Amino acid sequence: MFLAGLILVLDPATGLEECPNYIGRGNGDTSAFRDSSWDLYLPVLAFVWIMATIVEQALPFARGSRTDSTVRATAAVSMSIIVSCCVLGPLIFMCRR
Template identity: 55%
Template sequence: MERLRGLWACLIGFAVLAVLVLYLNPITDQRQCPNWGGNGNASAFRDDRWDLYLPLLCTVWLAAVIVEQALPSARRSETRGARALAAVLITVGVGCCGVGPLLVVCR
């Protein structure tokens, strides 16, 4: 438990986001989009609202990770700077490189 100090929001947020994306089962191939061969925007999700909810969820996750790094319990570690940087970079990386392509695949 001591090794995970300052990484709980990162790990739990990643697990929640991964399960949610697996549940939503978005389109990952552009040829499967409803607007393939046509014009206009379409959503990679069955419900168009997830085009808004998923980036908002990633933003809330990033805010939770940053707030956790500011808590006194996370600052007691000797490696707090590296751990905080890793947590924020992982969160931004998953949000931009993992979720971002899902949001633009059918655009």
């Protein structure tokens, strides 16, 4: 929820025509964000989210079988990686084409 809210607040370019370097308007800024430092911060936050998911899945819990916990852990880690790559990745590389 934090990353989704952050993306809404940052309001990145979602189409090529919103990029600052669209149709030769200058080659200086190729970031989809108003502040280009978010091109670094956003992947770092996504990596921290994936690591937190992995750590959470490694914590012991009170009930459930080993198979159930393995399936749940695999699903949680896979979903965090997929969301990071498929949602955040295109935002970072949107204006670098």
